[in-house]
Amino acid sequence: MNEVKENMAYKPQYGPGTSNVAANRRKQMDPNQKLEKMRDVTDEDIVLILGHRAPGAAYPTAHPPLAEQQEPDCPIRKIVTPTEGAKAGDRVRYIQFADSMFFAPCQPYQRTYTECYRFRGIDPGTLSGRQIVECRERDLEKYSKELIETELLDPARTGIRGATVHGHSLRLAENGMMFDMLQRSVLGEDGIVRYVKNQIGEPLDRAVAVGKPLDEKWLKAHTTIFHSLGGTAYRDDKEYVEYVQRIHTLRTKYGFLPKEA
């Protein structure tokens, strides 16, 4: 886990904005703030949802462990401590999320920022409707656990989807679940959401429970998505708009060597 160094020349602000949404964004990004734990999912469950290896199987490797191989004389390798996965020579694997526009607790850009501040040795990919993060397999399992167990995930409005992610911008289903063509997660009669398929859509041997969907009130209070219908409108957060306009102006004028007044 990363932590902001005490002796840094400046204090990171993480993001602009005076609204609740902006505050939520900052909270998720700030590695010194602990994310609220919402549910318990076992390590084996995580391995099942990810679908990269059988639970209990050894981690397949892409190269011999670093301790067993000759490393070139490289100054960067001396500075950077390898992660556990890199040390063991694990394969690079992924987890991908789709977040509904209906007040999901996180969203692709936010996920990437959050992960970059909180995790090491990752390669996030941000798209409009989905966000993928790649890293060494055993690191991935550790990070996935945090991404799934904490307030970054809502069982109904967030989908763990390796492929066929379509659904983030669609209407919700009657029971409040985000549309999923492969129906990886199902809302049971008892109100608990269970994954019945892994992230690429292969049926699981047993269903993996990820808890009850969070209620509308909680979602609206914890969302990191501006939404003019029913939520906080982006243009109501003057500070946020001002900041984005400033960045936009500066990068447009960049070729003319701008100087701020």
Added chain:
Amino acid sequence: MTEAIYPQVRIVSARFLRPDTVEQLLNRLVRIGGILRMSLTGQNLPATVPYGPARGKPNPHPDRKVIRVGDQDVQLQVQVGTVILELEDESYIPAIEEAVDEVFADKDFSCTVQKGRFMKTTPTVSDYAKYGPDADREILGLVDPRKKGGPVIIQGNK
């Protein structure tokens, strides 16, 4: 394709519908009568996984169901979000609005009935290029005319 004289309505719900709600709604609409054509639209629910590492594997989906409308079985292939109707004349519209209100009365989301033109009236150049001159004009613009299995015909209203 359709003759421009027939009025059309579109039933749009704020949420995607469960198969049993669709069944309930359609049966209520069929009882009103006066419907010439009906199209259920929404997100496709494929029978096999369309892409990704699991491509081609079966895709069991609880909402891909056969529902019974009137005297016919209808295989749902989409998660129904919108129902488009073509009517004999405008006098059926108030009854349709009433039926929709009745079906959605106990739901916690709304559903609206819109009047307008929702089906194609003339084939486009792209339609001609894709389907040729002999495409079935009755279903062109609603579904792919090359699709096997024609429309479901529900009789017994007259």
